[in-house]
Amino acid sequence: MAVVSQNTTFSKVFWPAVAWSVAIIFFFPIFWMVFTSFKTDADAVKPEFLFFFTPTLENYTNMTENYDYWRFAINSVITATFATIFALVVGVPAAYAMAFNPSRATKDVLMWMLSTKMLPAAAVLYPMTFLTKNFLDIYDTHFLIIVVLCLINLPIVIWMLFTYFKEIPKEIIEAGKMDGVDTWGEIKDILIPLAWGGVASTALLCFIFCWNEAYWTVRLTTTEAATLSKLIEGNRAPEGLFFGRLSAVSTAAVGPIVVLGWFCQKQLVQGLTFGAVK
Amino acid sequence: MAGLTIRGVTKSYGETQVMHGVDLDIEDGEFVVYVGPSGCGKSTLLRMIAGLEEISGGEISIGDRVVNEVAPSKRGVAMVFQTYALYPHMSVYNNMAFGLKQIKTPKDEIDRRVREAAKILHIEEYLERTPRALSGGQRQRVAIGRAIVREPDVFLFDEPLSNLDAALRGQTRLEIARLHERLGVTMIYVTHDQVEAMTLADKIVVLRDGRVEQVGRPMDLYNTPQNLFVASFIGSPAMNFFKAEMNKDGVFIGGKAPVTKAVEAAGGVTVGLRPEHLIPCEESEAFVSGKLELVEQLGDHELLHLVREDSSEFVAKMEFLADKKRGEALYFKAAEDRIHLFDSKSEQRL
């Protein structure tokens, strides 16, 4: 008995402590970023002001007044939203076809889609920049960013949708066929309502990925279509001087997506752990 | 209203052929039951009629229209799935109305048909619920209701009762029989439960490995099975088979000759005797005997499990037989018209 109770006391204290430590280690950079965003650039690098300083909103007012934060934010919203919509418009029918009319090639096609994610992005940087700038003349346009964001997320979108659709019993789709719905009706009236949780979490995840994307949005834009990633990049001084400013910009960039994720948490967890169907 | 003609229908999945040329005529208003062991192609044949499975070869006609290339919803058939396959996100009412909405049926007509079907199936109180909130039996009724409202020429049922418990199965079986009576339309019903087959069918189709073994009225199959497979498949408990000896006086399975005429059979003779047709008798009259091994009491009757001298087993079904002991020898005879003879090699009836 004694051993058992000792054991439970131990595990009651030990494991939560481990969990909290890990959580704090992960959370610390974010905390530090938000914390620093309320310091002036000068204070941010002084050791004596590490924890005790006079908070200021200077960085934030400065950001909206001088760096045009809202334009970057709006670009982020536009590109992420449209890229997500297009990814779903292409992904839903693709996943539907593969889930309910599989052929011998279906598995290979899925693997091939995933394999495109294995190509290092840097490998196509030069052709992408060259073609879009000199040839297609779409460099630094919303159109380009939307297309790029859509394409790089499409494999994951299709994979996720495919797994959700696979969960739906084939007979329900067949009952729909007997009832005389066409393919579009099957998708609209049966598939999407049934896989709603899955479709929503796919859309959300795609949106988050688009929002956070930095490799291409930084390299394929200058001003017109520049997103928040570009804004952060632009404030990153190599000498490491403007920490307060950089922290404020970063906080303002990740803020909206964290809030969005927070509100959709339940949806996300439900969708990602399945069980949304039936 | 329509009958159905199936001509030389084959089905292959890639290299493997699973249906090998099925011919079948189904008359208007007939209740046809497909039976056969698991994997014999019952569902496949049904789904080809429904249009959910492509027809690899041959022709299926409903009425006088070849439907090979016709979309499922345009064939005038409705299907009831084993898993019900209701739309989980729609109310019972909308589950039934969905098909009618697809063909732009006027609202009040939809309403009339749904309520009428609900009345027949006693599901009026549940119309606003979703399938989730229904029991298995109620879901099955909704699935049947969804078929009824479309007023099809042919109903297709794929093992509709197999997910229900025994009591409900009996009750729903009766209701399907009543429904057939009431609507008078053609119904094709798949099951591997031969009690369902015997009680419901006007015509039973016995399938094995993608081939039709025999087609006939239930009592025809019971009384004159055309081969060993049908003989063993129809009837419960299953028919006993005995390896028989032949000479010019007749066919023997030990004891007296049950059949006293010479029989021609190249591959030897197998005698079939149903457990319910064995009659206890004196040793002198008997043509089959065995030592009692086990008695199964079933209330109104009992099943005697017996072992013969060559250690083969057989079963006799009787009303209560007094004073039996384990190991006791029992003797049986049977009426001559209850004795089935088969060629052991070709397995065909003699």
Ligand SMILES: Nc1ncnc2c1ncn2[C@@H]1O[C@H](COP(=O)(O)OP(=O)(O)OP(=O)(O)O)[C@@H](O)[C@H]1O
């Ligand atoms: N999609 C498929 N691909 C390959 N073979 C299949 C496919 N569907 C069915 N089969 C094969 O076709 C044969 C007939 O299957 P079917 O489902 O019609 O059997 P069944 O008589 O309905 O059996 P059960 O009583 O178990 O439902 C089986 O041998 C099965 O393995």
Ligand SMILES: [Mg+2]
């Ligand atoms: Mg089946």
